[in-house]
Amino acid sequence: MTARTARISRRLTLLLTGGIVLLWLLGAAFSVLVMQEEIDEVFDSALEETAQWLLPLATDAVEGRPASSPGLLGEPDNDDEYLTFQLRSRDGTVLLRSHDAPGAPYTGTLDLGYSESQHHHVYTIASGNYFLQVAEPLWHRQEALMESAGALLLPLAGLVPVSILVILWSVRQGLTPMRLLQGAIGARDGGNLNPIEDTGWPEEIGGTVQAVNRLLLRLRAALEAERVFAATSAHELRTPVATALAQTQRLLAELESGLTQEEAQARGRRIEATLHRLGALVEKLLHLSRAEAGIGLSETENNLLPVLRLVIEELAMQPEAARQLSLAIAEGASLRARMDIDAFSIVVRNLVENALAYGDPDTPVEIAVPDDRTISVRNDCAAIPPEILSQLTQRFVRGNRAGEGPDGSGLGLAIAETILRQTGGRLELLSPVLGQDGGFEARIRLSA
Structure with missing residues (x-):
């Protein structure tokens, strides 16, 4: 039991920790998708605003200087510039660029709006014969996205071991009543x-x-x-x-x-x-x-009527059954139930033998099948007091014999009642018989 408790603890700990990590990863993935859209919007907006701000400045700078090789705008420094620009003429010539911008044009064509080259996100704006292209390296946005994703995933490195310890402790505390119950059950034995x-x-x-x-x-x-x-x-x-x-x-x-x-x-x-x-x-x-x-219940439904006939025929050939056994079966009645055939024969045999042993030897024992779920066994005898009748299904409890002969075993009715109870049926004992002053009837009620 201890090993099972430990396995349950580990299993719950792994499942709960795995669930937390999975939810965190799903949340982080969703957040990264949202951040990617937001980063694209922010950086695209920055490209557009920078282009609108630089266009008049760059145009004035070009118009105020002699035509020569492409000029550079601004002072060089050692810092990497994420945003660079090129001012180009209508024929695509680079007239002016920032220090970190390449000498070659960003794109082969001058399409207005957003475009993408092999290495840059580019935004193009025009004024007269001038085209200003502001560019951002592709890796810049990827780097920003990876840093943001790392900030979300980094806490997992500390969250997982802490979660394992907390969940393991919580599970073990939660299973404490189970260990107490285990001890209480273990303390029970044949003497307690x-x-x-x-x-x-x-x-x-x-x-x-x-x-x-x-x-x-x-x-x-x-x-x-x-x-x-x-x-x-x-x-x-x-x-x-x-x-x-x-x-x-x-x-x-x-x-x-x-x-x-x-x-x-x-x-x-x-x-x-x-x-x-x-x-x-x-x-x-x-x-x-x-x-x-527990032999009574059968996995399949059996036809018990042939078994009843066979048992009555066998009993009728015994010396103690010298008087007639009367079997009456209602027209169309059938006895089908999920009851073992051998168990059913034991029930019928015990009831008929009980009737033969305790009934009037001068009166036949009547066995009847009035419907599909009932078998009755009747014998003639003096009426049995209710306080004795209620105890007849107990072991070794005997009634008074109506004729000569040794007492019975006191087990027949107990055996029949035990088997019928297992199959969902029941044994009903009646004395006196309905409509008479005396007699005894054992009535079998098969389960539906």
């Missing part, structure tokens, strides 16, 4: 499943704390249920095992004392019945284990 104090946490973590507390409560309830289940299972298994062992030991002792064949066969049948009961209990425990493992 107490809820985490849910006050004082930031709003973003409060929901996580509540979810963890709900998980801890469910885990504690599950562990407690497992402890009870293990203890009860051991007790339930110990009784038939001890009974079978005692009867076997008695059989051996009586065989030595001259037990008759009929008595030995009767004793053997009692041992066989006890072992059958033990096997049935083990099978129920395996069913419950599979149910709790």
Whole structure:
């Protein structure tokens, strides 16, 4: 968990720093574009104003001096001049120029207004037979633009490392509640499943704390249920095992004392019945284990009606189902649901076996499919009190048998209810049956 927190810190730091740098670069690029337009406007205006100011001066200077080679205006100095000029005649001859201006004409033609040569931005203005060209080196504007862009980008050199440190510190401070929650969760184990104090946490973590507390409560309830289940299972298994062992030991002792064949066969049948009961209990425990493992839900929708028919046919062939099993399916009814076929067969088998075990042996068990989402299993018996009916889906809770025979395992209804709950369905228990004074009905409601 520590390594994950460190990776989150670094990732957030890099993302936030990168975002700041990117926004700064985008802002600087936009500013450079704006400055380029402004610099062009300012320098073009300077060229135009300089030309208008120099034209009469240069014209007077040329007219007041004898015609000869091109003259120079002004005193030479060691400073670089950004603006230079040439006064030219109509035929293009250079009559007068500044000290830093080239001797050759700036341009081959004398077009009025702004133009550009290989090395200069040029502005041309005319008066009579004279043309004045004021020029600015191309590199001058580029240099001004680069200096302005550098002034915008230079702070990044100091901003990036400072931003990394500030953001890293801020992120680590912001993740402090997560580290505290990590420690609180780490302190929980099998001996300490107490809820985490849910006050004082930031709003973003409060929901996580509540979810963890709900998980801890469910885990504690599950562990407690497992402890009870293990203890009860051991007790339930110990009784038939001890009974079978005692009867076997008695059989051996009586065989030595001259037990008759009929008595030995009767004793053997009692041992066989006890072992059958033990096997049935083990099978129920395996069913419950599979149910709790979450076998109920299927990824695809299955047709469960053939499965229902097959389970009823198999149960009808067993000796304990000697009385008739009645299956009634409404016309057009279909049972399609996202439920595992094996899980569905376990649910139906347990409900029908429960009805056979606790129902009146002289009355058939009625299985009905009244619609596409409902299966009901009814048996005749005395009405079950509401306080007992509400507990029948708990493990190892048994009702009163209507006939002779050993008690059931007390797991059938619990298994059916667990599987149906996993699939989004539900198990409804009714007693007495609607319209009767007695009876018991287990009703399956499949999920839509």
